[in-house]
Amino acid sequence: MENTDRFLIEGGQRLHGEVEVSGAKNAALKLIAAALLAPGRSTLHNVPRIKDVDTMCAVLDGLGAEADFEGDTLHVDAARIDSYTAPYELVRQMRASLVVLGPLVGRFGEAEVSAPGGCNLGLRKFNFHLDGLRALGAEIELDHGFIKAEAPRGLHGAEIVFQYPSVTATENVMMAAVLAHGRTTIENGAREPEVVDLADFLNAMGAHVEGAGTELITIEGVEELHPAEHDVMPDRIEAGTLVMATAATGGDVTVLGARPEHLKMELQKLHDMGLDVENVADGRGLRVRVEDPRDLRGVDVSTLPFPGFATDLQAQMMVLLTQVDGAGIITENVYENRLQVAEELNRMDAGIDLFGGHRALVKGPHQLSGTIVEAPDLRGGAALVMAGLLASGTTTVDGARHILRGYDGFEEKLSSLGACVVFQSGASVEA
CATH class of the missing domain: 3.65.10.10 (Enolpyruvate transferase domain)
Structure with a gap:
């Protein structure tokens, strides 16, 4: 109908x-995805009650996480993830769903996400995401409209230079790199305020991210992250x-x-x-x-x-x-x-x-x-x-x-x- x-x-x-x-839509969606990086219950305040946030929460629910609203506060419990495949029927509605790829492959060593959808704004290349994850050691396969990423031995730090400062690609690589072994540098990364907001949340979870908001972002990988509390910009x-x-x-x-x-x-x-x-x-x-x-x-x-x-x-x-x-x-x-x-x-x-x-x-x-x-x-x-x-x-x-x-x-x-x-x-x- x-x-x-x-x-x-x-x-x-x-x-x-x-x-x-x-709260910012383009920040909240990535912060919700970032909550997948830590086992336990993270809390996000000032989350907008919009359709895209509902879709992202449903994506996390499909992975086994629990996302519950209390007013404009969202609690995300990622302690028990039992699937590494983002549901096609949800990802096709919203291109930002692609950002669960980095957290999943970073924490669990595998992920499967369908090619993204969203607004009809023209050609949207997601090769920046995939090239960045490959540089970190992930094996990427495109199979019948799905992106499959595996890193059974974990990810490793790398020097990554983006041809174009893609916001979501910068964020995806950041989220994967925080649990990688060694140092990652992102040159020509996106400088948007939402990238800075994500870096602040990751650092609150125990990550070591420096330079967000500039053209050079440096990430020192850590062994594990912990849940955190954060106000969405x-x-x-x-x-x-x-x-x-x-x-x-x-x-x-x-x-x-x-x-x-x-x-x-x-x-x-x-x-x-x-x-x-x-x-x-x-x-x-x-x-x-x-x-x-x-x-x-x-x-x-x-x-x-x-x-x-x-x-x-x-x-x-x-x-x-x-x-x-x-x-x-x-x-x-x-x-x-x-x-x-x-x-x-x-x-x-x-x-x-x-x-x-x-x-x-x-x-x-x-x-x-x-x-x-x-x-x-x-x-x-x-x-x-x-x-x-x-x-x-x-x-x-x-x-x-x-x-x-x-x-x-x-x-x-x-x-x-x-x-x-x-x-x-x-x-x-x-x-």
Whole structure:
């Protein structure tokens, strides 16, 4: 049966008030996987209650671990792992499931995971993961869509140089290397804040990881790890989404949990547009105030790995650019299919021109018109909801399942800021 989950948005409301971001999806998923490295019960606080986290917990359940929520605290007991095969029906839903490969082969010497799924953002090579694990001594076999890794004599330290600073590959290799014999160095590793958060958790478990957040990560292998307790970092992509939505609606919102060091390039681009985002006095977040988005000006944006402009905030910036004065060119350098949201925005009269395969010319200001659109992926779906806030009339965003994968209480948070957003499940439609 077709999934008919959707968001209904009545446009025209300025966002105002105070809102707190949830824990980071892209950190929490890897931290949950890392809990597999230690026998016993690890505890993670500030875990977002989203579909992807539910999927990762189900993956761990299939391996024999126990994952139990208590509010936004997640307890993961990995004392009794009785399977080293991640279930296909779960891994195909979410590409991040691939990160159980490193912990399993690191602790148990074997793992089997199906090739990952997730958002349709284009070709996703996972050879960086496999090459890194091979360098650590794992024997890798691709068999009918499954990745099988074995290291019966354990892993050993190695020098690993990534051609591209892949976040999940860096994290996968880090998690495998913490139990390897000897020293591992990762050059050209990802520098994202989520990598630093994972390293902090691993070190709390007894690992020796240095240099996370830089291009050179050094890991001294240890014999064993122990369970630990950790607070998941706030979600910088949710924070950026709320900041841009506030700017686009001409609102006044304090985004609690937003950290300026996590949004360096994004805040620089907003400053270039004429928007000053101020730090809340006690360092608890960021305040955004815009009288009229038409007083802002267009800028050019190119997505790059951190500390560059995040590809996960590109679609939201595209929506903001439709409201400001002048033109801006967005260049997508990370995922080749990520500009497809422009086609849906054009159904709302955004007037975006696509050219060169990975560039979009956005001219503003445009009055968007409410209509029925389809979320192409997680971040594109959030951007369409954001566009609905600006549009005249009613906007229906189908494919809400994408958005639910990554935003915790999205409609409740927007509604608390004065937006008119309603989530409508397929069950309620059929009823």
